Amino acid sequence: MLNEQDLKGIYVPVVTPFLPNGELDMDSYRNYLGGLLEQEIQGLVINGTTGESATVSWEEVVDLVQTTKASRKGRPRRIPIVIGTGTNDTVSTVNRTEMAGHIGADAVLVVVPYYCRPSQEGILEHFRKVAQVGVPIIVYDVPSRTGVRLTTDTIRRIMDLNGVIGLKDSSGGLELFSELTRLDTKPVLCGEDIYFYAMVSQGACGGILASANVKTHASVDVFRLASKGDLVNAKRAFDLLVPFIQKLFQESNPSPLKWLLARQGIISSDTLRSPMGPITKELQMELERTIPNLT
Numbered sequence: 001m002l003n004e005q006d007l008k009g010i011y012v013p014v015v016t017p018f019l020p021n022g023e024l025d026m027d028s029y030r031n032y033l034g035g036l037l038e039q040e041i042q043g044l045v046i047n048g049t050t051g052e053s054a055t056v057s058w059e060e061v062v063d064l065v066q067t068t069k070a071s072r073k074g075r076p077r078r079i080p081i082v083i084g085t086g087t088n089d090t091v092s093t094v095n096r097t098e099m100a101g102h103i104g105a106d107a108v109l110v111v112v113p114y115y116c117r118p119s120q121e122g123i124l125e126h127f128r129k130v131a132q133v134g135v136p137i138i139v140y141d142v143p144s145r146t147g148v149r150l151t152t153d154t155i156r157r158i159m160d161l162n163g164v165i166g167l168k169d170s171s172g173g174l175e176l177f178s179e180l181t182r183l184d185t186k187p188v189l190c191g192e193d194i195y196f197y198a199m200v201s202q203g204a205c206g207g208i209l210a211s212a213n214v215k216t217h218a219s220v221d222v223f224r225l226a227s228k229g230d231l232v233n234a235k236r237a238f239d240l241l242v243p244f245i246q247k248l249f250q251e252s253n254p255s256p257l258k259w260l261l262a263r264q265g266i267i268s269s270d271t272l273r274s275p276m277g278p279i280t281k282e283l284q285m286e287l288e289r290t291i292p293n294l295t
């Protein structure tokens with residue numbers, strides 16, 4: 001299982017490929033994974049936002065994990081698997097975290113409980129109960145999606161819990177991150193691609209980045225350069241990614257990403273499960289222009 005020191009580098013949140021009829025497309029998933037497992041990434045995240053966790057059942061998560069483990073077998077390096085287990089219900093998050101441990105999760109990604117807008121104490125209690133399961137937890141703070149903003153003090157108290165190994169910071173800016181570095185908390189992974197350089201140049205331990213699905217080696221390079229102190233070249237490498245990142249998040253993630261992967265022939269279709277849907281024709285044209293050599 002992962003510990004704090006292992007949180008270093010690029011974790012790729014995988015998409016969940018679907019056939020046009022909405023069923024899981026495991027052939028595409030295997031093909032797509034084959035490419036990712038050859039990259040110098042530190043881990044895969046299954047059932048994150050990019051994996052459309054809102055519409056993927058737990059049985060399907062288990063299928064994805066088994067397929068990932070089978071694809072990983074026989075490769076020189078064992079790439080860790082992080083499984084998204086967070087829901088807006090403590091009991092189901094605890095159950096999913098236990099089950100994730102049983103199917104071989106190296107860590108779990110637990111989003112702040114969304115929609116019901118619990119108090120700061122309620123959220124702390126949620127994480128306290130999930131941490132008791134004993135599978136390492138990466139806390140996922142994404143107020144734009146959850147509808148609840150944690151105070152720095154709540155985050156610090158959550159991060160102090162035994163079993164919590166780090167934070168995926170998608171708080172929407174750099175303010176939280178700079179406060180956390182000042183408080184010298186456990187590792188922070190960037191969870192908002194556009195802030196990746198800013199965060200790693202100031203000590204973030206890596207990132208969980210949807211953009212790393214397409215430009216994997218480029219994100220790996222930014223991290224490698226920044227962590228050896230070559231900030232000039234890290235910034236240069238990141239600047240090349242910025243127009244791509246901007247387009248990738250112009251419409252809701254993972255719709256643009258799925259379109260790109262399908263356009264590149266890595267997955268067979270850009271199908272998303274409703275209420276998510278395909279990107280506009282305008283964005284398709286912009287992505288074609290932004291990313292040369294798509295095919």
Ligand SMILES: O=C(O)C1=N[C@H](C(=O)O)C[C@H](O)C1
Nearest residue numbers: 013048049050208209210253
């Ligand atoms: O799936 C994830 O994990 C990510 N989710 C973010 C989001 O869409 O909110 C983006 C990030 O790149 C990875």
